[in-house]
Structure formats: structure tokens, C-alpha cells
Amino acid sequence: METLTSKITQILEASFPEAQVNVGPMRGASDDHLEIKVSSTIFEGLGLLEQHQKVMDVLKKEFNQDLHAVRIKTSTPTKE
Amino acid sequence: MSEENNPFKIANPTVDAQKVELSSNEIPPGFDEADTLKRIEKIIASSKVVVFMKGNSFFPQCGFSKNTVGMIQHHNVEFKTYDILRDPELRMALKEYSNWPTFPQVFVNQKMIGGNDIMMELFQSGELLKALT
Numbered sequence: 001m002e003t004l005t006s007k008i009t010q011i012l013e014a015s016f017p018e019a020q021v022n023v024g025p026m027r028g029a030s031d032d033h034l035e036i037k038v039s040s041t042i043f044e045g046l047g048l049l050e051q052h053q054k055v056m057d058v059l060k061k062e063f064n065q066d067l068h069a070v071r072i073k074t075s076t077p078t079k080e
Numbered sequence: 081m082s083e084e085n086n087p088f089k090i091a092n093p094t095v096d097a098q099k100v101e102l103s104s105n106e107i108p109p110g111f112d113e114a115d116t117l118k119r120i121e122k123i124i125a126s127s128k129v130v131v132f133m134k135g136n137s138f139f140p141q142c143g144f145s146k147n148t149v150g151m152i153q154h155h156n157v158e159f160k161t162y163d164i165l166r167d168p169e170l171r172m173a174l175k176e177y178s179n180w181p182t183f184p185q186v187f188v189n190q191k192m193i194g195g196n197d198i199m200m201e202l203f204q205s206g207e208l209l210k211a212l213t
Contacts, residue, residue: 048201049194053179063181069144070182072197 004066008034008059015058016040020077032068039075048074103138105159109166116173124187129159129212132174133184136161144196148184151203157212188212 005023012021019040026033036055043051051074059067102108107123107130124130129152135141137149152159164171164183175181178192186193193211194202202208 048198049192052194052198056180056182060175060181 004031005034008036008062008067011058011062012036012038012055016042018042026069026071030068032066033070034067035071035073037073037075039077041076041078043074043076044078103136103161105161106136107160107162109163116170117177119170120174120177121190123162124190127158127160128189129157130187131159131161131184132164132187133161134163134165136163141165142183144182145184148186148196148199151199151208152186152212154203155209155212157209159212 005025009021009023012019012023016038019038019042022037024035025031026035038055042054046054052072055072055074056070059070107126123132131145131148131152133140133142133145133149135145137153140146140149149161162170164174171183174185178185180192180195182195184196184199186195186199188211193199199208202211
């Protein structure tokens with residue numbers, strides 16, 4: 001069975017082909033809580049809200065299904 | 081796992097939401113009878129800082145909402161809350177309005193500044209007070 005982690009990873013990798021995507025469980029929370037790290041040049045010049053919005057936007061549908069909450073960390077490759 | 085049995089949901093789920101008392105800084109549900117978009121606009125205009133959350137400041141119904149409220153209280157900033165659990169229609173409409181699928185959502189000067197993650201980042205970097213004023 002496909003896990004939520006791999007499903008979300010696939011969605012993010014498909015949406016942000018050049019990004020480095022890392023998805024894992026949120027510590028101390030249930031399976032429907034995930035930690036998401038996305039590092040991509042598309043975030044350059046954007047504020048924190050816009051960066052997170054880009055990630056949230058592609059996960060919208062999942063929040064109506066089996067995803068409850070995410071913790072997002074966005075970065076640009078140069079910023080690291 | 082469903083929303084019902086996750087550990088971040090802290091309140092007793094058998095409590096009837098309608099019977100929970102309003103906290104003093106809470107905008108009552110159903111505030112204004114106009115259409116949903118107008119209601120959202122009125123709510124976010126009713127205070128400089130407005131938090132759309134699960135529950136209220138006295139009885140937050142989710143760990144993330146509780147955390148966000150706690151950070152604002154830490155800075156002694158006045159704010160109002162709106163309980164989206166008691167208003168499913170507004171809850172759905174707000175997700176579209178702010179292009180953000182989860183709660184809490186924090187609005188300052190009628191603009192969404194983020195959810196709990198962004199609040200945490202602002203808090204930790206010492207920028208939250210500035211963002212709230």
C-alpha cells in the first residue's frame with residue numbers, strides 16, 4: 001500500500017521537478033501529520049507566506065482527504 | 081488516521097461545540113448575515129489581529145491553534161478569534177479566500193500572514209511582534 005509520505009513526496013516532486021523534496025513524519029504526532037522540506041530556486045525573491053502557499057497549493061486536495069497537518073520548511077539552494 | 085483520534089486534538093470531542101462558552105476576545109459564530117465573502121471581510125476588519133482557529137483562546141481544540149494563540153498572547157497583543165469549527169461554510173470559503181487549506185490562519189491588517197509554521201518562524205526569529213503591529 002502506498003503510504004501518505006510517499007504519496008505526498010510524489011505530488012511535490014511532480015509539482016516542483018527541480019526541487020529537493022524531503023517528506024517525513026512529524027515527531028510525536030499521528031500518521032496524518034507530515035514534515036515537508038522543499039528546497040527550490042522557485043522560492044527566490046518570495047516572502048515566507050508566498051513560499052509556503054506554493055507548497056500548500058499543490059497539497060490542497062490532500063487536506064480534504066487523509067492529510068491533517070504539515071510543517072513546512074522552504075529554502076532556496078543558495079540560501080542553505 | 082482520522083482527525084478524531086489524533087493527539088493534536090486536545091479537547092474532549094464529545095463536548096457539544098455549541099455549548100462551549102465564548103471567550104472574551106471571540107467573535108461569535110454567524111457574525112453578520114451577509115454572504116460568506118462579505119462575512120470574511122467583516123471579520124478580518126473587526127480587529128487588527130484576527131485568528132481563525134479551532135476553538136477559542138480559552139478552549140483551543142487543536143494543538144496548532146493553541147500554539148499560535150500562545151505566541152500572540154506572549155507578546156501581549158490584542159487579538160480576536162473566530163471558531164471555524166462552528167461555521168463549516170465559512171471554513172470552506174476561507175480556504176479559498178486565503179489560498180491556505182489549514183487552520184489556524186492569522187490575519188493582520190486584513191491580510192493573512194500565515195499559519196502556525198510561519199508564526200513559529202517569526203516568533204523564533206524575533207520578528208513576530210513587528211508582524212503583529
